[in-house]
């Protein structure tokens with residue numbers, strides 16, 4: 001179960017994995033965990049999803065999406 005909801009609820013776990021990786025002691029051989037800055041709210045977020053841009057898509061991804069919808073309605 002590796003999805004957005006899980007990651008959002010388990011930032012402490014991912015942060016721990018990231019710190020171990022940085023220290024040269026990763027949990028897995030090729031742990032893809034990385035640190036990103038959310039494009040929505042600018043917070044630090046740890047993730048294993050390669051395409052991830054937001055801390056939580058339902059929270060920050062929708063902000064951009066709603067803006068697009070409003071613009072489309074106005075047009």
Ligand SMILES: [Zn+2]
Pocket residue numbers: 038039040041042043054055056059060
């Ligand atoms: Zn965010």
